[in-house]
C-alpha cells in the first residue's frame with residue numbers, strides 16, 4: 001500500500017463522518033442514523049458506489065434539510081470525500097465504508113427517501129451480472145430501503161448498463177420508471193444533474209460519452 005493510501009486510511013479511521021469496520025457505530029447504527037448520527041429527523045438520501053462522494057457532498061450543500069450517506073467499499077476514495085465534507089463544515093454528511101451487498105446490516109425497510117447510483121462499474125461480462133448494481137437482486141434491496149414514493153436515480157456513462165437497467169427496473173416489483181434519457185446534458189431532465197460532475201463522469205464525458213439517466217419511483221404502498 002502506498003504512503004498516500006495509508007494516510008487516507010488513517011484519516012478516515014479518525015474521521016467522525018466515516019463509519020467503517022472497527023468503529024463503535026458500525027455494528028449498532030441500523031435504524032438509528034437520525035438519532036445517533038445526524039441528531040435530526042430529516043430524510044436520508046443514499047449515494048451508492050459514491051467514490052469520492054461528489055453527489056453526497058454536492059447535494060448536502062444544496063439540500064441542508066436532508067441527510068446524505070455516501071457508500072463505497074474503497075477507503076481511500078471515501079477518505080477524500082470525508083475530508084472535503086469536514087472542510088466545508090457539512091454536518092448532514094456521512095460516509096459508510098461497506099460493500100453494497102451488506103446494506104441490510106445498516107438500513108431497514110423504509111429508512112431511505114432517495115437512492116442515487118452514480119456511474120457504477122457496468123460489470124458487462126456475462127459472468128459478472130451478479131455484481132451489476134442494477135440486477136434484480138440489488139433492485140429488490142433498494143425497494144426495501146426506499147420509502148413509498150421514494151426515488152431511485154441511476155446515472156451511467158455506459159449505454160450497455162443503461163439498456164440493461166431499462167429492462168431490469170420495470171421487472172422489479174415496486175419500481176416504476178418516471179423518466180429516462182440517453183443524454184442528460186441535452187435533455188429537459190438536466191435539472192436532475194444538479195450541476196454535479198463526478199470524477200468518472202469527467203473522464204467519460206472527455207472521451208465523448210453521453211450521460212445516461214433513469215429516474216424511478218418506489219410505488220409500493222406504505223405499511
Ligand SMILES: C[S@@+](CC[C@H](N)C(=O)[O-])C[C@H]1O[C@@H](n2cnc3c(N)ncnc32)[C@H](O)[C@@H]1O
Pocket residue numbers: 048049050051052053071072073074077098099100101118119120121198199200201
Ligand atoms: C466507476 S467508480 C464511480 C465512482 C463515483 N460514483 C464517480 O462517479 O466518480 C465505481 C465505484 O463503485 C465502488 N463499488 C463497486 N462495487 C461496489 C460494491 N459492491 N459495494 C460498494 N462499492 C462498490 C467502487 O469502489 C468505485 O468507487
